[in-house]
Amino acid sequence: MRIARRTIGGAGAAAVAALTLAACSGGGTTGGGGSEPEPVPTDRDITLTMAWWGNDDRAARYEEAVGLFEEKYPNITVQTKFQAWDDYWTARNTEAAGQSLPDVIQMDLSYLRQYANNGQLLDLSGQEGVNLDVSGLDESLLASGAIEGAQYGVPTSTNTLALFYNGDLLDSLGVEAPAEGYTWDEYDDFIEEVSTAGAGKDPVLYGSGDYTGTFWFFLQNLIQQGKTPFTEDGQLGFTEDDMVAWLERGTDARADKQYFPVEKALQIAPLGGFTVNESASEITWDNFLAGYVADSGTENIEMLPIPAGDDGSKQFWKPSMLLSASASTEEPAAAAALIDFLINEPAVGEIFGTSKGVPATAAQRDAMNVEAGSIDEEVIAYEESVADLVTESAPLPVEGFGAIEAEYKRLAEELAYENVTEAEFAEQWFTFATDNIPQP
Amino acid sequence: MTVTRAVPDGAPPTSFVPTRDVKRYRAGDVRAGYAFVSPWLIGFAALTAFPMLASLYLAFTDYNLFRDPQFVGLENFQRLFEDPRFLQSAQVTAVYVFLGTPVKLAAALGAALLLNLRFRGQGVYRSIFYMPSLIGASVSIAIVWKAMFIDDGIVDQIQQLVGFPAGGWVGNPDMTMPMMILLAVWGFGAPTVIFLAGLKQIPAELYEAAEVDGAGPVRRFWNITMPMLSPVLFFNLLMETIHAFQVFSSAFIISGGSGGPAGSTLFYTLYLYIRGFQDFRMGYASAMAWVLVAVVGIITAVLFRTSRTWVHYTGDER
Numbered sequence: 001m002r003i004a005r006r007t008i009g010g011a012g013a014a015a016v017a018a019l020t021l022a023a024c025s026g027g028g029t030t031g032g033g034g035s036e037p038e039p040v041p042t043d044r045d046i047t048l049t050m051a052w053w054g055n056d057d058r059a060a061r062y063e064e065a066v067g068l069f070e071e072k073y074p075n076i077t078v079q080t081k082f083q084a085w086d087d088y089w090t091a092r093n094t095e096a097a098g099q100s101l102p103d104v105i106q107m108d109l110s111y112l113r114q115y116a117n118n119g120q121l122l123d124l125s126g127q128e129g130v131n132l133d134v135s136g137l138d139e140s141l142l143a144s145g146a147i148e149g150a151q152y153g154v155p156t157s158t159n160t161l162a163l164f165y166n167g168d169l170l171d172s173l174g175v176e177a178p179a180e181g182y183t184w185d186e187y188d189d190f191i192e193e194v195s196t197a198g199a200g201k202d203p204v205l206y207g208s209g210d211y212t213g214t215f216w217f218f219l220q221n222l223i224q225q226g227k228t229p230f231t232e233d234g235q236l237g238f239t240e241d242d243m244v245a246w247l248e249r250g251t252d253a254r255a256d257k258q259y260f261p262v263e264k265a266l267q268i269a270p271l272g273g274f275t276v277n278e279s280a281s282e283i284t285w286d287n288f289l290a291g292y293v294a295d296s297g298t299e300n301i302e303m304l305p306i307p308a309g310d311d312g313s314k315q316f317w318k319p320s321m322l323l324s325a326s327a328s329t330e331e332p333a334a335a336a337a338l339i340d341f342l343i344n345e346p347a348v349g350e351i352f353g354t355s356k357g358v359p360a361t362a363a364q365r366d367a368m369n370v371e372a373g374s375i376d377e378e379v380i381a382y383e384e385s386v387a388d389l390v391t392e393s394a395p396l397p398v399e400g401f402g403a404i405e406a407e408y409k410r411l412a413e414e415l416a417y418e419n420v421t422e423a424e425f426a427e428q429w430f431t432f433a434t435d436n437i438p439q440p
Numbered sequence: 441m442t443v444t445r446a447v448p449d450g451a452p453p454t455s456f457v458p459t460r461d462v463k464r465y466r467a468g469d470v471r472a473g474y475a476f477v478s479p480w481l482i483g484f485a486a487l488t489a490f491p492m493l494a495s496l497y498l499a500f501t502d503y504n505l506f507r508d509p510q511f512v513g514l515e516n517f518q519r520l521f522e523d524p525r526f527l528q529s530a531q532v533t534a535v536y537v538f539l540g541t542p543v544k545l546a547a548a549l550g551a552a553l554l555l556n557l558r559f560r561g562q563g564v565y566r567s568i569f570y571m572p573s574l575i576g577a578s579v580s581i582a583i584v585w586k587a588m589f590i591d592d593g594i595v596d597q598i599q600q601l602v603g604f605p606a607g608g609w610v611g612n613p614d615m616t617m618p619m620m621i622l623l624a625v626w627g628f629g630a631p632t633v634i635f636l637a638g639l640k641q642i643p644a645e646l647y648e649a650a651e652v653d654g655a656g657p658v659r660r661f662w663n664i665t666m667p668m669l670s671p672v673l674f675f676n677l678l679m680e681t682i683h684a685f686q687v688f689s690s691a692f693i694i695s696g697g698s699g700g701p702a703g704s705t706l707f708y709t710l711y712l713y714i715r716g717f718q719d720f721r722m723g724y725a726s727a728m729a730w731v732l733v734a735v736v737g738i739i740t741a742v743l744f745r746t747s748r749t750w751v752h753y754t755g756d757e758r
Contacts, residue, residue: 090697094717097505118506263611266701267590403719410698417613417702428524436719 037130040333046076048334052106053088055270057294058355065348069341076334084270089402096120101326103335107153109319109394110401112145116152117399122325123150127336136344136361145322153322154339157287157357160315160390161220162382163187163307164274164292165281167300169205173197173280178304184221184249187307194280195258206279209272210259212250213412215405217283217306219395221246223316224309229395233440236398236433240426247415247422254416262416271295283307286382287320290355290375303382305389315386318394320357354379400436407432499726509723516727526728528703529711532617536707537684540621545676548628552635553665566636573629582693585623586610610694613704620705623690631676638672639665670751678743685736688713708732 040046052062059082066078081102083091089111095101101120115121124132125146134142134154145153165177175197178190191207198205211217219229228237253259260273273279275295283306284292293301305313323342325335342348349364353376359365370377398404411429414420420428474481499516501509520526555566575581588594591608599606609615646664655663666673688709691699699706699714708728716725 087697090718093720097717118504120506261611263607263701264591265611267608267611269696406718410700413698413700414702419702 037127037336038333039130040073040076040337042073042075044075046073046331046334048076048078048104048331048338049102050078050080050104050338051088051092051102052080052082053085054082054106055084055291055295057291058082061351061355065342065345065351068345068347068351069338072341073334073337076338078338086406089406099328101328103326103329103331104338105324105326107145107322107324109144109322110397110405112153112322112324113147113397113399114402115324116147116150120327121152122327122329122332122335123152124154124325124336124339125149125151127332131333131336132340133344136363138360141319141360144319145324153324154343155319155322155360156343157320157352157354157359158317159285159287159320159357160317160383160386161216161283161306162286162386163281163283163304164289164301165304166274166277166279166296166298167302168298169198169277169280170194173201173205175280177302178307180304181312182304182307184307184309188249188253191253191258191281192256195253195256198280203278206260206273207258208260208281208283209265209274209279210250210254210262210412210416211283212247213409213416214283215408218243218246218408220306220315221309223392223395224311224314226311230398234398235437235440236430240423240430243426243429244422247425251422254418259416262413266413285318285320285357286379287354287357289379290353293375303378305386312391313386313389314392315390316392316394317390319360358383398437400433400438403436404429404433407436495726495729498723499730501723503722503726504720505722506720512723516724517731519724520727520731525703525706525711529699529706529708532704532706533685533687533708535617536620536624536687537681539617540624541677541680541684543621544625544628544680545631545673547625548631548676549635549673551628551632552639555632555636556639570629570633573627573632579689579693582623582690585619585690586694589615589619611701613702616694616701616704620687620691620694624684624687631680634672634676635669638669642668667752671753674743674747674751678740681739681743682736685709685732 050066052058054062059080062080062082066080070076070078082088088106092101092105092111096115096118107115107121112121128134128151132154134151137155141155141158142151145151145155163178167177170177173194175190175194178187182190194205194207198207222229222238222242225242227242231237250259260279264278265273268276272282274282274284275292277296277298286303289301289303293299306315307313323339325332325339329335344361344363346363346367349359349361349367350369352359352364353368353374355375358380359368368376370380407429411420411425415422415425498509500511500513502512502515503509551569555562555569589609590596591611593608596606596608606612606615609619642665646668647660650660650664686709687707691705691707691710692713695701695705695710697710697714697718699710709732712725712728712732715721715728
C-alpha cells in the first residue's frame with residue numbers, strides 16, 4: 001500500500017507539472033521576499049487569523065490540527081473562521097478590498113492568479129528554509145502555487161473527479177450501478193432509471209443533480225473531446241456551440257424532472273441532494289468523500305471514474321487546495337510557520353486523512369492511518385484505480401476564473417428554473433466572460 | 441441668539457453697550473460651538489462627504505479595487521441599461537417598494553388606531569407591537585424567516601394542515617417576493633409609533649363636534665383622522681419609501697448572497713454589492729449607487745410635489 005500511495009503522489013505531481021509551465025505568465029507583484037527572514041519570535045504573544053472553506057467535518061479537523069500547532073508554539077494563538085465555498089470568496093474579496101485578509105488563507109487554483117496579480121498574497125519563498133520547509137513537496141506540484149517565481153501558495157494535496165453513488169439507495173430501488181467504462185449517454189440512462197424508480201417514494205428519490213450546471217465538469221468534458229479549455233495566453237479555448245452542446249445533454253432530463261429539484265437544493269444548501277440521501281449519485285472531487293460520509297450518515301458510498309468520452313475518461317490531477325499568506329500580514333514568520341506545520345506535520349496528515357485530497361508531502365501520506373474499509377483507503381484505492389485514466393493536465397484557470405465560474409453557476413440556476421434556454425445561457429455567459437477575463 | 445444671553449452674569453441688560461470684550465467673547469463662543477460640533481463635522485467629512493465624492497468619481501472609471509482606476513467616461517452608465525441583471529434588479533426593487541410600502545403603512549396605521557383606543561393594559565400592547573421593529577432588520581430575523589419558510593418549515597406545515605401544500609417559499613421564485621414583503625411589514629413598529637403620536641395630537645373636540653353633527657366612525661376617520669394625520673402619513677411614506685429602496689441584509693441572508701432563486705430576490709443594493717465585491721467592478725457599482733441616488737431623489741421630489749394636494753398642515757387655509 002505504501003508504495004502505491006507514493007505512486008499516486010508522484011502521478012499527481014507529474015500531472016501538475018504541465019499545468020505549472022503555463023502558470024508562469026501574468027504580472028506578478030512582489031510580496032515579502034527579499035530581506036532575510038526572521039525566525040518565529042518566541043518572546044511575545046502572537047495572534048494569527050486563518051480562514052478556510054468547508055463544512056463542520058473539516059472544521060473539527062482544523063481545530064484539532066491548529067490545537068497541535070498552538071501546543072508547539074505556546075506564544076501563538078490562531079483564530080480560525082470558515083464558510084461554505086461561495087460565502088468564503090465573498091468574505092475574502094471584501095477583506096482583500098480593505099487590506100484585511102486573514103494572515104493565512106486556504107486558496108484555490110481558480111483564485112490564486114487573481115489574488116496574486118492584485119498584490120494580495122505574500123511571496124512565501126522569502127520564508128523558505130527558515131520558517132517554511134517545502135522540500136517534502138514534489139517540485140512540479142509546488143510550482144503550481146508559484147507565479148513568475150514567486151511562491152504565492154503551497155499545495156496541501158491533490159485530487160481528481162469521481163462519480164459517487166449511494167449503494168443503499170440503489171439497493172432499495174433495485175437499480176444497478178453503472179459498469180466500469182460507462183459513457184455519458186449510459187450515465188444519463190442510469191439517472192433516468194433511478195429517477196423513474198424513485199418517483200413513487202417518499203421522499204422522492206433522484207438519479208443525480210443536474211451535472212451540466214458545474215463549470216469544472218464542462219471543462220472536463222471538453223478535455224475528453226480533445227479540446228483545450230483555456231489558451232496559453234489566458235483566453236477561452238471553446239465556443240458557444242460547445243457550451244450549448246454540453247448543456248443540451250440535460251435538456252430531456254430537465255423536462256422530465258429527473259434531476260434533484262433546484263428549489264429543494266437551494267433550501268438545503270450547503271447540503272445537497274446527495275448528502276441528504278435523496279439523490280443516488282453525484283460527480284464531484286474524490287476528496288469530498290469524507291465530508292459526504294459525515295454529512296449523509298451513510299458509509300455505503302462507492303466511487304467510480306467519471307463517465308468516459310470517446311477516448312476514455314481522460315481525467316486530470318489538480319492541487320485540491322493551497323495555503324497562502326496575506327501580503328498585509330504583520331506576522332509573516334508565524335504565518336509561514338503555520339503553513340509549514342499544516343503541510344509537513346505527520347500528525348496533521350493523520351487528522352485530515354484524504355479529506356482535503358491525498359496529502360502533498362510523503363511525511364503526511366505515510367502518517368495516515370489507512371485502515372481496511374476506511375474512507376482514506378477508499379479514496380486512495382480510487383486514485384490508484386484511476387491512475388492510468390489520468391492522462392491530461394489540469395486546465396490552467398484564466399484570471400477572473402472565480403467570477404466566470406460563479407456566473408456559470410448562476411445561469412445554471414436560471415436554466416433549472418427554465419428562465420433561460422441553453423442558447424441564451426451560453427450567450428449570456430460569453431458576454432459576461434468576455435467582459436471579465438482581462439484581454440491581452 | 442439674543443444679545444442679552446451673551447452678556448456676562450450681573451451686567452444689567454438695559455445699560456448694555458457692545459464692547460470689544462464682548463465681541464471677543466462672542467467670537468470665542470462661535471469657536472466653542474464649532475469645537476463642540478467638530479466630531480460630527482469630521483465624521484461627516486471623512487465618513488460621508490469624502491466617500492460620496494470618491495464614489496461619484498469612481499462611477500466614471502473602471503476600477504477593480506486593487507489597480508488604479510481608469511477613466512472611462514459614461515461607459516458604466518451606458519452598460520447599465522444594456523445589462524439584463526441590472527434591469528431585473530430594478531424591477532425586483534420597484535415591486536418591493538411600490539407593493540411593500542403601502543402594505544406596511546396600512547398595517548402600521550391599523551395598529552396605531554388599535555393602540556390609540558383606551559383600555560386597561562394598553563401600555564403592554566404598545567410595547568409588544570413595537571418589539572419586532574427593534575430587531576426587524578437584523579440578520580438573526582432573516583435567518584429565522586428563512587427557517588420558517590423553507591420546505592417543512594412552520595409555514596409549509598400550516599399550509600399542509602389547511603390543505604394548500606405549496607412547498608417552501610424560499611425555493612420558489614414566485615413566492616420569495618411575498619415573503620420579503622411580509623418580513624418588511626412585520627417591522628411596522630417604527631411608523632406605528634409615529635402614527636400613534638400623530639393620532640394623540642388630533643384635538644378631541646373635532647370628534648365631539650362631528651359626533652354631535654351625526655358623523656359615524658367611518659366618516660370621522662376619513663374626514664377628521666386622515667386629514668389631520670396627513671403630515672404624519674406623508675413623513676412615514678417618505679421614510680418608508682426611501683428605506684425600502686435600501687433593503688439589503690434580509691435579501692442577502694435569505695438568498696445566501698446570490699439574489700436567488702432565479703434572481704427573484706436580486707434587490708438593487710444586492711446586485712450593487714455583487715458587482716462591487718464579487719465581480720470586483722467598483723466603477724460599475726458606484727455608477728449603480730448614483731443612479732439609485734438620482735431615482736430616490738426624483739421619487740422624493742415627486743412625493744413632495746403631490747403632497748401639496750393631499751397633506752393638510754394645521755393653520756393651512758387650503
